[in-house]
Amino acid sequence: MDAALDKVFKALAAPERRLLLDRLRADNGQTLGQLCQHLTMTRQAVTRHLKLLEEATLVATIWRGREKLHYLNPMPIHEIAERWIGQYERGRLRALAELKAKLEADTDG
Amino acid sequence: MAESQFVYVTFIRTTPEKLWRALLEPEFTRQFWMGTTQESDWKPGAAWRIAKPDGSTADSGEVLEIEPCRKLVLKWQNEMFPEMTAEGYSRMTYELEQKGETVKLTVTHEMEKRDSKLIKAVSGGWPMILASLKSLLETGESFEGTRRWPDGM
Numbered sequence: 001m002d003a004a005l006d007k008v009f010k011a012l013a014a015p016e017r018r019l020l021l022d023r024l025r026a027d028n029g030q031t032l033g034q035l036c037q038h039l040t041m042t043r044q045a046v047t048r049h050l051k052l053l054e055e056a057t058l059v060a061t062i063w064r065g066r067e068k069l070h071y072l073n074p075m076p077i078h079e080i081a082e083r084w085i086g087q088y089e090r091g092r093l094r095a096l097a098e099l100k101a102k103l104e105a106d107t108d109g
Numbered sequence: 110m111a112e113s114q115f116v117y118v119t120f121i122r123t124t125p126e127k128l129w130r131a132l133l134e135p136e137f138t139r140q141f142w143m144g145t146t147q148e149s150d151w152k153p154g155a156a157w158r159i160a161k162p163d164g165s166t167a168d169s170g171e172v173l174e175i176e177p178c179r180k181l182v183l184k185w186q187n188e189m190f191p192e193m194t195a196e197g198y199s200r201m202t203y204e205l206e207q208k209g210e211t212v213k214l215t216v217t218h219e220m221e222k223r224d225s226k227l228i229k230a231v232s233g234g235w236p237m238i239l240a241s242l243k244s245l246l247e248t249g250e251s252f253e254g255t256r257r258w259p260d261g262m
Contacts, residue, residue, distance in 0.1 A: 028115065057119075062116060074117065074236045075117055079243075
């Protein structure tokens with residue numbers, strides 16, 4: 001199963017691909033055309049990055065008629081969390097993450 | 110196109126037959142789905158519900174499509190939180206596909222409503238339940254946190 005994990009980490013290693021995941025998180029189920037809007041990447045580059053994300057199963061695709069829709073698949077990242085984070089640590093980590101977000105927002109303001 | 114939709118894909122080292130049983134049968138669902146069971150006659154048009162360990166209903170609906178070991182489509186309404194019940198029915202689909210030594214399980218949960226509270230709420234639960242199901246089938250053990258209904262719910 002570690003070969004599958006390698007693909008996930010490799011896919012996550014590029015900022016362009018993380019940006020695509022952020023876009024899907026904000027608006028799930030987009031076509032290639034929708035994803036290309038407001039991006040400086042070429043359509044070919046987006047296609048290439050999506051292919052790697054799909055191979056790593058970080059992106060799932062569904063055909064709706066003639067449109068191929070892209071969805072953020074949370075399972076691989078969840079499985080990584082399950083592997084290295086115990087269930088009892090989770091609550092505390094969430095509290096810390098919320099504290100960090102709050103303190104950083106205060107500093108920004 | 111559905112207004113709120115999540116898609117979950119996971120690859121499980123098992124057979125479509127075993128995965129199908131694990132998704133439907135009480136002795137399996139209890140282990141990875143918070144101690145709950147699913148009740149239905151499992152044919153198109155049949156009523157369906159998720160029963161909590163105390164017997165009360167968490168979610169209810171109807172079987173829309175069923176193709177054993179391949180596909181299940183359910184009409185799904187939450188029965189626990191009035192603001193979610195008020196949203197009406199969502200649609201949940203399981204698709205099972207053999208891929209070499211694994212089975213690709215695709216779970217789609219969608220609703221014709223923008224920013225659905227139900228879809229948002231289940232989006233936190235599905236990854237946990239599916240990861241636990243995968244663990245159960247591959248190692249014989251589900252995750253401890255998914256074996257019983259949470260206190261106070």
